[in-house]
Amino acid sequence: MFRGQHNQMISLIELKAYAKVNLFLEVLGKRGDGYHELVTVMQEIDLHDDLVIEEADSGISLTCSDSSIPTGRDNLIWKAAELLLSRYKVSRGARIRLEKRIPVGAGLGGGSSDAAAALKGLNVLWGTGCSDQELMEMAGEIGSDVPFFISGKSAVCSGRGEVVSPLLFDKECAYVVVYPNIKINTVEIYKNLRLGLTKEMKDVNSFLRVFERCCPVNIGRCVFNRLEETVCRLYPDLLKLRNILCEFDFCGVQVSGSGSSLFGLCERRCDAEKFKEELTKRCSASVFVAHSVR
Ligand code: C5P
Numbered sequence: 001m002f003r004g005q006h007n008q009m010i011s012l013i014e015l016k017a018y019a020k021v022n023l024f025l026e027v028l029g030k031r032g033d034g035y036h037e038l039v040t041v042m043q044e045i046d047l048h049d050d051l052v053i054e055e056a057d058s059g060i061s062l063t064c065s066d067s068s069i070p071t072g073r074d075n076l077i078w079k080a081a082e083l084l085l086s087r088y089k090v091s092r093g094a095r096i097r098l099e100k101r102i103p104v105g106a107g108l109g110g111g112s113s114d115a116a117a118a119l120k121g122l123n124v125l126w127g128t129g130c131s132d133q134e135l136m137e138m139a140g141e142i143g144s145d146v147p148f149f150i151s152g153k154s155a156v157c158s159g160r161g162e163v164v165s166p167l168l169f170d171k172e173c174a175y176v177v178v179y180p181n182i183k184i185n186t187v188e189i190y191k192n193l194r195l196g197l198t199k200e201m202k203d204v205n206s207f208l209r210v211f212e213r214c215c216p217v218n219i220g221r222c223v224f225n226r227l228e229e230t231v232c233r234l235y236p237d238l239l240k241l242r243n244i245l246c247e248f249d250f251c252g253v254q255v256s257g258s259g260s261s262l263f264g265l266c267e268r269r270c271d272a273e274k275f276k277e278e279l280t281k282r283c284s285a286s287v288f289v290a291h292s293v294r
Contacts, residue, residue, distance in 0.1 A: 012055070013121045017049040017114045021045055021175060021263050027193065030195065038226075043153075062077055106183075106184075107259045132151065207224065225256075232255070
């Protein structure tokens with residue numbers, strides 16, 4: 001059993017698993033292993049799931065507030081626990097409770113973030129003592145977006161997404177996140193991507209020069225997502241929703257990751273609250289206000 005800072009036994013741990021938005025995403029090409037080589041700037045936002053992990057004598061059990069979410073071996077939390085168990089020959093178990101708030105199939109990284117939180121929490125509970133680097137390597141085996149959530153905040157991610165370079169810029173931005181109650185499968189979006197039509201690649205360094213100055217108005221003008229065209233082509237309702245968001249005075253509007261969520265970047269918190277209220281009246285989507293995690 002792990003002993004905490006004040007020598008107390010830790011047998012239960014509570015964690016927040018934050019969502020992300022992709023402020024920039026360029027696809028550099030298709031790889032031999034079926035994945036796509038990409039470069040993306042991810043930003044953690046304070047919309048979050050909650051995990052409560054309790055040590056048990058043996059076995060893993062997972063329960064979830066949302067009955068539509070699989071709680072067996074298909075769940076990335078389960079995969080994270082099994083990976084840590086087998087790699088470090090842990091002879092303990094865990095009971096995990098997931099309170100789900102991040103929409104599913106939304107391009108907000110909810111499942112990946114849950115898995116990263118499980119790795120971090122179990123590493124403490126089971127006393128496996130992995131460094132962040134070791135956790136990131138295991139995270140990469142679970143999914144391309146999982147390593148980002150080990151360090152979180154904001155980062156440039158490359159490779160298939162698993163090579164993470166944290167950014168140190170420190171300014172809170174406000175977001176309105178709109179989930180149209182459509183679940184999108186990432187595989188479908190990458191499969192339908194028309195890479196050959198890309199005339200000009202966007203340069204992440206140009207985006208980062210703007211991002212480091214932390215001005216939402218300028219960041220909003222430079223947000224970019226190569227997957228957005230494919231998402232809007234396959235889901236015309238999302239294009240309609242995007243057009244509605246563009247009528248508002250956001251600094252920038254974009255699909256997050258492979259969708260289905262859209263986000264609007266705001267200059268001030270009060271703008272985000274105001275836009276949320278108006279958007280809720282105009283469309284049947286779920287609307288959240290969120291802020292960057294720093
Ligand atoms: O890594 P992960 O399991 O999250 O990826 C899900 C799917 O998304 C992959 O099987 C692949 O089809 C697609 N993908 C991709 N290129 C990436 C990341 C994901 O083609 N960089």
